[in-house]
Amino acid sequence: MRYLVIFSLLLPSFAQAAIVSYFKYEDGRTNWQYVANFSSSILIILLSLVILGLFIARRRLFKAHRELHAIRDDLEVRVKERTATLNESNTKLLASNEALEQEIAQHILTTKRLMTSEAYITDILTSMPLMLVCLDKDGRITHWNRRTEEVSGISAERALGKSLWEAYPTATVSPDQIQQAIKNQDTVHIKQSLRSMSHFDITIYPLRENSDGGVVLLIDDISKETMAENMLIHNDKMSFMGEMASTMAHDINTPLQGILLDLRSFQRALRANADSDDAQQNAKRAERLDEIANQMSLKGDQVNTIINNLLAFARSRQEKKQMVNMVDVMENTLRLAGDILSVSERLPFHRIKIERHFDENLPLTPCYITEMQQVFLSLLRNACHSLDEKLASEVVTTNSDKPFIPTIKLLLAECYGNLWIKVQHNGKGLSNEEQMYLFEPFFSNQEPEKSVDAGQRLSFSYYIITEQHQGHMAVTSDEESGSTFHMQLPLQA
Structure with a gap:
């Protein structure tokens, strides 16, 4: 009845009146049977609609539930994938963090090492005994070490950032030399002497790996070394001059003693000729006097040749080497040796057998001719002494069938x-000891109590070959078979 009332309320007024009249009898009483049937029908219809709605709702719910399960499964899959990705990312992040920590530790260690190395290098540059100046491409000072401060009297604070010539106006290095080193990317060496008292060895080298194109000046104060070297050279020169004078005196003494001996013989022959009345004897003595005079003249010419050779040696020193045929120099020396070498009467030079082994078409050699003649003459004189000693020993002990x-x-x-x-x-x-000291000044293989023989010294020859000609000189010897002197001269000046 409640539903009927509700349903009736929803209908329009005329419909309501029609429905109400349907459920009443003609006498106005209510027909409850119709009302019950109608209400049941309406209720069944409503229940059917509700059931249909519930069925549809259930179907929708089932479909939604199924979609929800699919969504949940998909969500679970996504969550698993995201979780796996997150775990992988966490693993990578941890690995990256560990690698970053190691790299940071390595950077810290490298930084400490760099700082230590920088401090070490700075300490070396600061404490080194050489003057060190670093310049950029504009010539401004970037480094000025302690030694430079001591020599120049200018502190690093005052010098840094300024140009070299602004900070140190008396600097002898020119900007052109700096630019030359930078432009050519090559080291420049400069030797400078100030008032012959201070000597500096300056090296300018470019910084090839530096994009700024700077240079480094390394200045070495070699004043003490230069003075000591000059003193040593002076002493060597004095020693060589003494040796050369002694050698020439040795060469002059032999013909001079012969002249004096001939002069005494000449005087005795004159006295004997004055006391004698025999014409035949006088004629023989006159011939003897003429022979003695000729010998004296020859020996005088020999002395004159030696003196002229000494004067030529003193005057003919050339500033530059001359390109010469060394065969000609050797032949001229042999002719000169035949004139002036006379070690003893037992072995004159012309009695020595000379064997020549000269290659054909030898190239011209740059040398100082007079000095090379002096070397060859000294070696020939040394050979004559050794040959004379060997000949004297052969004369004493003539037990060999083969003559020497x-x-x-x-x-x-x-x-x-x-x-x-x-x-x-x-x-x-x-001997081995004699070979070791042969090229030392005033060497002699004779006993100390004996007179020093100039013919045995070869220090001056060694100096000429090694220092003046930038060559090499050595000796190999055997006490029985003799000696060989080896010399090597460069063919390029």
């Missing part, structure tokens, strides 16, 4: 861009 022939072998050859010179003799050889 004094021989000097001369060899000239080209090898590997150098001229090789060998002077070999079969005279008395040198």
Whole structure:
């Protein structure tokens, strides 16, 4: 009945009146049977609609539930994927953090090492005994070490940032030299002497790995070393001059003593001729006097040749080397040796066998001619002494069937861009100690109490070959078979 009332209320007024009249009898009483049937029908319809709505709702709910399960499954899959990705990211992040921590630790260690190295290098540059100045491409000072402060009297604070010539106006290095080192990217060496008292060795080298294109000046104060070297050179020169004078005196003494001996013989012959009345004897004495005079004249010419050679040696020193044929120099020296060398009457130079082994078409050699003649002459004189000693020993002990022939072998050859010179003799050889000290000044293989023989010294020859000609000189010797002097001269000046 409640639903009927509700339903009736929802209908329009005329419909309501029609429905109400349907449920009443003609006498106005209510027909409850119709009302009950109608209400039941309406209720069944409503229940059917509700059931249909519930069924539809259930279907929708089931579909929604199924979609929800799908969404949940998909969400679970996504959550798992995201979780796996997050775990992987966390793992990578942890690994990155560990690597970053290691890298940071390595950077800290590297920084400490760099700081230590920088401090060490700075300490070296600051404490080094050489003057060190660093310049940028504009010539401004970037480093000024302690030694530079001491020598210049200018502190690093005052010098840094300024140009070299602004900070130190008396600097002898010119801007052109700095620019030359930067432009050519090559080291520049400068030697400077101030009032012959201070000597500096300056090296300018560019910083090739530096984009700023700076240079470094390394200045070494070599005043003490230079003075000591000059003193040593002076002493060597004095020693060589003494040796050369002694050698020339040795060469002059022999013909001079012969002249004096001939002069005394000449005087005795004159006195004997004055006291004698025999014409035949006088004629013989006159011939003897003429012979003595000729010998004196020859020996005087020999002395004159030696003196002229000494004067030529003193005057003919050339500023530059001359390109010469060394065979000609050797031949001229042999002719000169034949005139002036006379070690003893037992062995004059012309009795020595000379063997020549000269390569053909030898190239011209740059040398100082007079000095090379002096070297060859000294070696020939040394060979003559050794041959004379060997000959004297052979005369005393003549037990060999094969006679001793004094021989000097001369060899000239080209090898590997150098001229090789060998002077070999079969005279008395040198001991190991004598070979060691042969090229020392005033060396002699005689006993200390004996007179020093200039013919045995070769220090001046060694100086000429090694210092003046930038060559090499050595000796090999055997006391029985003789000695060989080896010389090597560069063919390029």
